[in-house]
Amino acid sequence: xxxxxxxxxxxxxxxxxxxxxxxxxxxxxxxxxxxxxxxxxxxxxxxxxxxxxxxxxxxxxxxxxxxxxxxxxxxxxxxxxxxxxxxxxxxxxxxxxxxxxxxxxxxxxxxx
Amino acid sequence: xxxxxxxxxxxxxxxxxxxxxxxxxxxxxxxxxxxxxxxxxxxxxxxxxxxxxxxxxxxxxxxxxxxxxxxxxxxxxxxxxxxxxxxxxxxxxxxxxxxxxxxxxxxxxxxxxxxx
Numbered sequence: 001x002x003x004x005x006x007x008x009x010x011x012x013x014x015x016x017x018x019x020x021x022x023x024x025x026x027x028x029x030x031x032x033x034x035x036x037x038x039x040x041x042x043x044x045x046x047x048x049x050x051x052x053x054x055x056x057x058x059x060x061x062x063x064x065x066x067x068x069x070x071x072x073x074x075x076x077x078x079x080x081x082x083x084x085x086x087x088x089x090x091x092x093x094x095x096x097x098x099x100x101x102x103x104x105x106x107x108x109x110x111x112x
Numbered sequence: 113x114x115x116x117x118x119x120x121x122x123x124x125x126x127x128x129x130x131x132x133x134x135x136x137x138x139x140x141x142x143x144x145x146x147x148x149x150x151x152x153x154x155x156x157x158x159x160x161x162x163x164x165x166x167x168x169x170x171x172x173x174x175x176x177x178x179x180x181x182x183x184x185x186x187x188x189x190x191x192x193x194x195x196x197x198x199x200x201x202x203x204x205x206x207x208x209x210x211x212x213x214x215x216x217x218x219x220x221x222x223x224x225x226x227x228x
Contacts, residue, residue, distance in 0.1 A: 004155070031214045042116075042201060042218040043156075058215070090155055094214050099146050099205045101216065103155030 002026050006091050006104035013081045013111045021076040021107050023091030031094050032074040033058075033101065034066060036087040043090065049074055050096075081111045114139045116202050118219035125192055125226050133187040133222045135176075135202035143204035145169075145178055145185040146216070150199040159187075159200070192226045199223050 004025045013019055023032065030051050035043040045058030049068040063085060065077045074093075078085060088108050092101040119134040137143065144163040148156040160169035165180035174189045185202060202219040 033214070040220055042220040043216075044218075045215060048215065092155075096214055099144050099161055099203070099214070099216060100158045101156070101214070103157065105153070105155050 004091055004093055004102050004104040006089075006107045008107060009105065010108050011110070013078075013109065015082060015111060017081050018077070018079050019081065019109075020078075021089055021091075021109075023074045023076070023093075023104060024072055025074075025091075025093040025102070026072065027093060027102065028071070029093035029095060029102070030071070031096060032068065033092045033094075034064070034074065034076045035090045035092065036060065037090060037106070038087050046076065046089075078109075081109075083111045085109065086111045114143070114204060114206060114217045116204055116217055116219035118200075118202050118222050121221070122223035122225060125224070127194055127226055127228050128191045129226075131187070131189040131192045131196075131224070133200055133202075133224070135185045135187065135219060137183050137185065137202075137204050139183075139204055139206055141206050142180075143206045145176070146203045146205070147174070147176055147185070147187050148201040148203060148218075150201065150221070152198070156201060192224075194226045194228055197224055197226045 033048040034046040047066040052071040091104045094101040115138045146161045147159040149159045150156045160171040162169040162178040168177045199221045203216045
């Protein structure tokens, strides 16, 4: 089973460039999430979606946009990358309120 | 607001040693509590959970008890193995019936290294 798949796994950008991270899940989950992981700060929620066509802001949404056009996909976009967005990004999916999220393997982004 | 605080790491142990990773929380209401584990190069995966006071979650030899009086959920294992080397995250979720939207609040993570 594929579970949650993120692409790309590594990317280097220059300041001001744009890019999109793709997350795909094959578990028919309604809820999907984008987190960023930084040393000593745990995981912080960027945006989330409770169903196809819906998105909502998390804890650290500034500088990011998301879209959920299909239930199985959740896209995270950076319109103008900044060095502060250097991080490891994790996508997750799950069912409401169980607390069990299924994570992808992460996407390491470096902004120079 | 809601928050989770874990003990400072990294933690380095010898194989077969006893492990404790402390976790305390602050929450408005009655959260469910979780431990997630992240093995090198992988995403997080659920290790165990407890949904109400005095519940004990257990999996793979790890245990944690939901202590409402001390707002704690410490992770323990009696005899660690090299394969337990990973980053461990304590987390909470609030709400029921869809009100929390599945949003977990994570601690900062504790790196565990086990040597042979």
